[in-house]
Amino acid sequence: MREYMCEAWDGSERKTLQNLGLFCFLAVNYAIYLGMHLGVLHTVPDQLAKICFISALPFALLAYSDSAWSSNDAAPVCVAAWIAVGVAFSFKCTVCVIGLAVTFFPFILSALLAHGFGATCRFLKDRIRGHVAD
Secondary structure: HHHHHHHHHOOOOHHHHHHHHHHHHHHHHHHHHHHHHHHOOOOOOOHHHHHHHHHHHHHHHHHHHHHOOHHHHHHHHHHHHHHHHHHHHHHHOOOOOOHHHHHHHHHHHHHHHHHHHHHHHHHHHHHHHHHHHH
């Protein structure tokens, strides 16, 4: 199994595995946030910043570690995870589609900022390696 995972990660299935992992990670974070927002989960208020930070971490890591990764790769995965969680909660309680769209904006912003941070760090790392190699 380990060999298959390594081959898949190095081969053409890499992007599929990245998207699947990102979807699962985001779906859990989005479900926690929507559960808090809709009153299904009872937690301390004002947790949005923490959840946005945690959900943005994979974007920074992927942008840093994979030069072929772009924010265009992540956008459909983010929207799919948000829709899946929204649909799941719509069975439990009444969910306003416009309200769901508005509450998604902080996650979009945090993902874009994290992607930019990861891409900048990768650029600086490559630049430093280029100067050291010379």
